[in-house]
Amino acid sequence: GAVVSQHPSWVICKSGTSVKIECRSLDFQATTMFWYRQFPKQSLMLMATSNEGSKATYEQGVEKDKFLINHASLTLSTLTVTSAHPEDSSFYICSAGGTYNEQFFGPGTRLTVL
Amino acid sequence: AQKITQTQPGMFVQEKEAVTLDCTYDTSDQSYGLFWYKQPSSGEMIFLIYQGSYDEQNATEGRYSLNFQKARKSANLVISASQLGDSAMYFCAMGTAGGTSYGKLTFGQGTILTVHP
Numbered sequence: 001g002a003v004v005s006q007h008p009s010w011v012i013c014k015s016g017t018s019v020k021i022e023c024r025s026l027d028f029q030a031t032t033m034f035w036y037r038q039f040p041k042q043s044l045m046l047m048a049t050s051n052e053g054s055k056a057t058y059e060q061g062v063e064k065d066k067f068l069i070n071h072a073s074l075t076l077s078t079l080t081v082t083s084a085h086p087e088d089s090s091f092y093i094c095s096a097g098g099t100y101n102e103q104f105f106g107p108g109t110r111l112t113v114l
Numbered sequence: 115a116q117k118i119t120q121t122q123p124g125m126f127v128q129e130k131e132a133v134t135l136d137c138t139y140d141t142s143d144q145s146y147g148l149f150w151y152k153q154p155s156s157g158e159m160i161f162l163i164y165q166g167s168y169d170e171q172n173a174t175e176g177r178y179s180l181n182f183q184k185a186r187k188s189a190n191l192v193i194s195a196s197q198l199g200d201s202a203m204y205f206c207a208m209g210t211a212g213g214t215s216y217g218k219l220t221f222g223q224g225t226i227l228t229v230h231p
Contacts, residue, residue: 032217034217034218034219041203041224041226042223042224043205043221043222043223043224044159044205044219046218046220049217091157093159095159095217095219097217103149103161103209103219104161105151105158105159105161107156107157108157108158110157
């Protein structure tokens with residue numbers, strides 16, 4: 001199957017700083033990518049849909065100014081957690097795919113905010 | 115709106131035995147897909163099996179099979195001949211074929227499977 005990478009795998013930052021997470025489709029082009037958030041031992045919750053060349057679509061309750069998404073090319077989407085706080089500590093996972101029945105997930109990024 | 119329900123927070127099974135993980139769903143869409151993913155402690159999401167809403171036969175992938183009962187809106191995962199490496203969190207998920215939800219997945223709460231030697 002297709003490969004999706006994420007960078008970094010894990011990051012620790014101080015409260016108040018911003019953190020950027022990259023999601024790349026390595027061997028295919030993705031006009032749409034999805035960002036999910038997962039707390040320990042809980043389900044994946046969709047945060048937003050990242051659309052290449054246009055604004056992201058955020059799910060209800062997700063702060064747009066807090067979680068900035070940029071999908072500048074067909075192989076790269078970035079999620080920036082601005083002014084991170086301890087409650088933003090979570091596991092962030094992206095996915096991409098060509099069809100609705102074929103979504104490939106990145107390995108995830110574990111964010112810890114001190 | 116779509117909803118996925120997994121009612122088993124945890125399941126235990128003896129090595130080499132079969133286990134069924136339950137999943138029920140609710141949707142008003144006519145065309146949808148049902149997925150099962152495995153998530154080991156490393157966090158990666160591993161795709162296991164897919165069932166389309168119009169597929170008449172139950173999907174099978176090696177030791178995994180999906181017991182799809184459309185009228186009951188259930189899509190249970192059956193793992194045959196469990197292995198120690200099967201111990202992980204398992205998620206049932208649903209996706210819609212069309213419209214603005216294309217590609218989005220809605221996940222259930224997950225079931226932690228523990229395989230005993």
